[in-house]
Amino acid sequence: MSRTLKTDIPGTDWRASLGDLESHGPRELFGAETPPRLVLDVGFGRGEFLTALAEKDPGFAFLGIEYSRKRVLKMARRLARTQLCNVRLVEAPAERVFERAIPAASVHRCWINFPDPWPKKRHHRRRLVQPAFVRDLARALEPEGLVEVATDHPEYAAWIDEIFSDEPALENCRGAGWSSDVEDRPCTAYEAEWRAERRTLHFFSFARRPDVVAPPL
Numbered sequence: 001m002s003r004t005l006k007t008d009i010p011g012t013d014w015r016a017s018l019g020d021l022e023s024h025g026p027r028e029l030f031g032a033e034t035p036p037r038l039v040l041d042v043g044f045g046r047g048e049f050l051t052a053l054a055e056k057d058p059g060f061a062f063l064g065i066e067y068s069r070k071r072v073l074k075m076a077r078r079l080a081r082t083q084l085c086n087v088r089l090v091e092a093p094a095e096r097v098f099e100r101a102i103p104a105a106s107v108h109r110c111w112i113n114f115p116d117p118w119p120k121k122r123h124h125r126r127r128l129v130q131p132a133f134v135r136d137l138a139r140a141l142e143p144e145g146l147v148e149v150a151t152d153h154p155e156y157a158a159w160i161d162e163i164f165s166d167e168p169a170l171e172n173c174r175g176a177g178w179s180s181d182v183e184d185r186p187c188t189a190y191e192a193e194w195r196a197e198r199r200t201l202h203f204f205s206f207a208r209r210p211d212v213v214a215p216p217l
Contacts, residue, residue: 011080015072018092021101029088030061037108040065042094043115043128045188047075052186053111054087060108062087065094094128098136104214107140110147114190117153129160131167138169143210146173148182150203152194157202164204169212173205 009015016029026038037060041050044064054062064087066072072091079087090097115128129149137147149164151157157178164170182203187195194201208214 009073009076009080012085013076014079014085014087015076015089015091018090018097018101021090021097025103026063026088026101026106027061029063030086037061038063038106039108040102040110042110042112043067044075044089045071045113045190047071047078049111049113049186049188050075050087051078051082051084054084056186058084058086060086064089065097066091067093095130095133095136098133098140102136102140104139104216105142105145108142108145110137110141110145112147112149113188114150114152115156117151117156119153119155124159127156127159129156129163131163134163134167134170138167138208139214141208141214143208145208147206148204149206150191150201152199152201154200154202157204160202160204164206167206169209169214170206171209173207178202178204 020029039053039057039060039062041053041062041064044050044066047064050062050064054060064075066075066089069091072089076089079089112128116126118124118126141147147164147170149160151160161178165172180201180203191201
């Protein structure tokens with residue numbers, strides 16, 4: 001039996017293409033009943049964090065961005081078995097989505113949970129958090145909009161801190177550095193495993209400076 005995951009969705013298919021985002025913008029994907037604020041989950045993985053957010057705040061629009069087709073398909077099937085209608089999914093590299101399809105000052109909050117740290121030095125260029133990506137992310141945030149980043153990798157934490165702190169349109173909500181815990185936050189399966197292993201987790205929160213004008217897309 002083939003191990004290839006079927007592409008059919010038994011119910012409403014909430015997937016969208018990068019072309020849809022580019023042509024219409026993320027808010028139009030939610031139709032006439034568009035919730036007032038847009039929240040992004042970059043690299044949603046298994047999808048439990050995104051599902052928990054959408055269930056908790058049905059009045060918001062949630063856009064999940066994931067590069068893995070298998071994970072997008074699995075999440076689409078999960079959504080089809082629920083009553084959630086405030087989630088859309090796009091299969092694309094996050095860098096390309098922000099560069100080409102997210103309008104300026106349109107995002108209320110963006111979550112980036114445990115991105116691949118690419119620990120080998122020769123692979124650092126593959127890391128999601130790069131100056132150009134953070135610049136595009138800052139442009140996409142509404143004034144005082146938030147970006148929340150989590151990692152379990154100490155060296156990547158230092159990298160994240162440096163690159164986000166160097167972006168003039170953002171400010172660290174904690175003044176400096178990171179927190180080892182965040183209240184009222186859904187816990188992912190990976191996070192639960194790492195907490196059980198007593199790993200130190202690093203949670204960052206940055207806000208869009210309201211006095212810095214975001215350039216258009």
